[in-house]
Amino acid sequence: ICFPVPQGRAHGSSFAHRGELRRAKRIVVKLGSAVVTRGDECGLALGRLASIVEQVAMLQNQGREMMIVTSGAVAFGKQRLRHEILLSQSVRQALHSGHNQLKDMSMPVLEARACAAAGQSGLMALYEAMFTQYSTCTAQVLVTNLDFHDDQKRQNLNSTLQELLRMNIVPIINTNDAVVPPPEPNSDLLGVISIKDNDSLAARLAVEMKADLLIALSDVEGLYNSPPGTDDAKLIDIFYPGDQQSITYGTKSRVGIGGMEAKLCCKVKAALWALQGGTSVVIANGTHPKVTGHVITDIVEGKKVGTFFSEIKPAGPTVEHQTEMARNSGRTLASLHPDQRSEIICHLAELLTERKEEILAANKMDIDLAVNAGHLPPAMLKRLSLSPAKLNNLAIGLRQIAVAAQDSVGRVLRRTRVAHNLELEQIAVPIGVLLVIFEARPDCLPQVSALAIASGNALLLKGGKEAANTNRVLHQLTQEALSMHGVREAVQLVSTREEVEDLCRLDKMIDLIIPRGSSQLVRNIQRAAKGIPVLGHSEGICHVYVDAEASVDKVIKIVRDSKCDYPAACNAMETLLIHRDILRTPLFDQIIDMLRAERVKIHAGPQFASFLTFSPSAVKSMRTEYGDLECCIEVVDSMQEAVDHIHKYGSSHTDVIITENAEQFLQQLDSACVFWNASSRFADGYRFGLGAEVGISTARIHARGPVGLEGLLTTKWVLRGAGHTAADFSEQGTMKYLHENLPVEQPLAVQRDSN
């Protein structure tokens, strides 16, 4: 396997944002004592160290130059000396004890420098044994901070390390603790007097060696804006030294000199010093069991881990700030009159045609870039490109959404007189903040924005990089339309810098994620979303069942339409089920002839294959979504067997029966859409007459099947009383529940349509 060698940065300037860290060629990884030594009782350090070695070796094998600055020799030596002392204290007792009673014995205080000396060899042996597993050589380098003050020593160190890196060897650097001056007391390493942490050493080394990146791992998460654990505390993703933010550490570290303040001082000073010297810095937690296995590679891949120190503050707000703005502005949007939300949408529709030159010019830039890059397939290029006609159609669609907006937020769904003067209403309200992720398809942007505005939701938009210019203009127009009622910030366009995976982790800030695009996109997002519901479906294994009582003229029409109208759609047929009685009839031949004429590749299910002398290729799995001119044919003995087959192999998306007597099938089949004598292709919000389509869901809670605007709404209960208490209704109380259902207005849509 051949890896591309990373480029590294122009020397003297650090990277501007996390995405650039991928280019880091020379990287210093600093491991604090908390990372290298044991945990409290579960002793995680070994696994931690192994996975850190693994990541470093992997990055080294990618052609990067890796250096490790390690602490831990003291703790390692302590372990060893302790063991030695115990053995000499009572060899017999320890060896013959059935249980591990070593821990209970009292220990003398050990001198830190002795521990360091005893630990150094063991620690290095461990690193070497581990790196050998990856065919990676290591070299031990012991230095003290003083070595940097002497020019000659510094130069010697520099050329030694350069030579090691050139030979593809990972230098493992530690302070020469056995010879450094005054040890300081430390309450954590029980019975051991500790020595200073390696932060400034790592920073000096990184700058001296012109490293691109310094990753400082310890047991703190990063920098916080206020003390962690308090109500407002947030981890700072990117720290700009220019900002006079007040900062605090992640958790009180157990290993270190002094309290939080001292440690903060020491760590941040070291980081800022390295940054000034041109090395980017990330401070992160290297002790968290769930992430340690990929913390270093995640950082190098640009993911949001810990706190990144950057000199250059980007122009736009952070995505967290955008979400805040969207939520606040969204609350105002939700409180507008429905007419005002409609006005905004109509105004956006106007802007799409009025300002089409501006839009098309931006779109042309995107297309030119894509064509020059030459990697977009024609179908994607087609989706990416806009035209005056497309914009007109978009505007028409938006006006329909504006009509639907009249009948959403604030609609009363239920009214109950709970008791005298105590009335309850259930009201439709927006879900909150939506995150819509779409691919290189810029027409999504105004559509989705209109849906969000109509339903009073705040919206974060994350579009494909390929449409960046078009999206920027379309988003400006959307904000222009929103401004007419003072809710400009309710729709936010997330920077193309942001990783989808990072967005899917904002679980306290985003209420619903809607992926618009390929089933692969949906699957990825369902996997990445932690604690945020995802509206969508990733599978559409749709069946058409031709019953014994099927009417011949309907069969050919419906099967052709279901499979061939648009084979890539999620509502296209994937499996054709045929009643056994049809097998030897002319209808069967007609079906096969039609599929052949349409060039549909046929796969045979096991039952079907057993009936044929020469069978087509056998299916691998009857749970396959071909998404192409391909399908599986299987034979069943009865309608009941068809139902059972679909329950077993289907994805509950859309299933069709062709027959003259369908009620049993319609009743029993448990799919989101069950059709009788109609093509599966009707499973679609627009075709269903839901007005605006939000998507199709195969979930079993919230919306199911094609989802209209109501999928973007939830409800709240409003109770109006006059001093009522629960005690009033107790056995001793004076009041009685009435629970009278009161009439609610018919939804506007019905009124409108029945005119």
Place this chain on the structure above:
Amino acid sequence: ICFPVPQGRAHGSSFAHRGELRRAKRIVVKLGSAVVTRGDECGLALGRLASIVEQVAMLQNQGREMMIVTSGAVAFGKQRLRHEILLSQSVRQALHSGHNQLKDMSMPVLEARACAAAGQSGLMALYEAMFTQYSTCTAQVLVTNLDFHDDQKRQNLNSTLQELLRMNIVPIINTNDAVVPPPEPNSDLLGVISIKDNDSLAARLAVEMKADLLIALSDVEGLYNSPPGTDDAKLIDIFYPGDQQSITYGTKSRVGIGGMEAKLCCKVKAALWALQGGTSVVIANGTHPKVTGHVITDIVEGKKVGTFFSEIKPAGPTVEHQTEMARNSGRTLASLHPDQRSEIICHLAELLTERKEEILAANKMDIDLAVNAGHLPPAMLKRLSLSPAKLNNLAIGLRQIAVAAQDSVGRVLRRTRVAHNLELEQIAVPIGVLLVIFEARPDCLPQVSALAIASGNALLLKGGKEAANTNRVLHQLTQEALSMHGVREAVQLVSTREEVEDLCRLDKMIDLIIPRGSSQLVRNIQRAAKGIPVLGHSEGICHVYVDAEASVDKVIKIVRDSKCDYPAACNAMETLLIHRDILRTPLFDQIIDMLRAERVKIHAGPQFASFLTFSPSAVKSMRTEYGDLECCIEVVDSMQEAVDHIHKYGSSHTDVIITENAEQFLQQLDSACVFWNASSRFADGYRFGLGAEVGISTARIHARGPVGLEGLLTTKWVLRGAGHTAADFSEQGTMKYLHENLPVEQPLAVQRDSN
């Protein structure tokens, strides 16, 4: 720290079920080559080994006797010899190469026995270095299968190992590969001729040493009922040798002799042999990155990992089988007429009173057991115990649910004429299979069963161990009632053996989990549920805001009721917000006097504290749910500030305003329940008049706030056509969409109540 020493089993008989594995005292862990040696390119083995060592050391420290049977010396030695050969081939080239080109060089075929000899020392050194981290001693023992055939040798081995275990040393056993006979070819370890796997050695050793448990880790998941990857393949949780099940391995293992068949033979034979000898066996995957860190401890804790070999087949069906039965029977339940579902529920209500002696007798057994065990607090004992009066009330509640059942499944929610002869209906249907987890509160069982029956859902019940006898009888009565319409199996009681965590992982089988119990239970289940939605709320941080325009007589009543009526409830007030203008009025003193009289402990928010000369204790966080006679008081300057405060610190459960002019608050506040001049305690399904209460949800999708039967329903779309295709509606087509909304019947509830 002192660990209880596990008991172990009675010798000669293996453990009957997984839960008993906790008692395993002597454990053999067998590591296949795939576990010890590297992965394909990412080289995970080291981290894997480290975490295995960690788990073994931890179990050893618990007082268990651990033995390791390890493979991997061959691969380890191969790595080493390869390195040596390369170095001698071209030292200069290798050392001066900027990139790692070692991989590209062609290698001679190495002899396996030579590799084994070269690898043995390195492997042992690695184990020793790792175990030293946990203050655990190891000993190397090399054996061959032949050693077991010679009685003298076997006895020597036995007494050596016994002595090592007695000295609290972990024996690490490997085949003496350097001296064993015919090596066999192996395609995986490129360029190395491999030797036999260690399965039979581990089995022999386990039986010889009378081990309680043999954990055999390799790269297969366990046994499957049919070839993995095929449509019907399922991992076998427990394998009973008596069953003539057809079985297959998890994944084709890359290391081993011959193909799957040979390996299956070898592994299963070894496992069965050990089982016959009285040692329990679990076969599991030790290479899966996400679980390796706890695979051994999980197995010892009785979790469902891999395949457990057991000689004794328990009487009842497995939970997977129960779920299947429930789903099938539930489908029939859903297809019954609403009257039939009501009949079942009414019959169950009758049985509760008719058969009360039987129920109360079982309940007495549970209470006696709990009293004798003496660990149940009085409040729990009260909840556990049933009485004739409680049963009567239960029956009354069930009859109400029977009425509600008339108006649920099958209700048409929307009708649309899509086109001529093409009609669409949206129909309420059951969600599918519900899992309800409840604590020692047996009255939950008939209630929840009635709710499931009313909504046509299949139900798995998992009750607290303390109520096992009562639950068994109540469940029998439920099944008796269900039998009247042939759907006996729709409600299943899960064995108390099953772990809640395992149930929460059945994500393809269960559609919705409903925890009924403490907020701690809900939190645990929300954490454990992987991919299954959970209906419930874990937090209720409810606010009461006393506005400047509050009417004095309402304030005292509502604040008292909200806080003191039932302080442990989720809808009890936690924070009292007071408008600044009230601070210096008599009303303020009245509020404080009332809270003091009710013995409510007051915590002061920062604003409130700043107004007082002598403040009560400051709050730690304004996001605290006290669940007791405690609350936080904070001061705000305006209604808007109250709204902002609640948005920031609240949990969107229930929030109250006391004022004479509330519309702004009611409109802006985004909580599930927003009340005006009424106690927060009204947030409850029964008080809302929803009939049966399923629970309270603070989620933003699906049901929100108090949830009635409709929270157990989803919808499906039924389209009835006459051969319609999407192509008919294309530009070239002959049809036009009408999208006419057709009237639907008013829900029965409204008709009923307005009579």
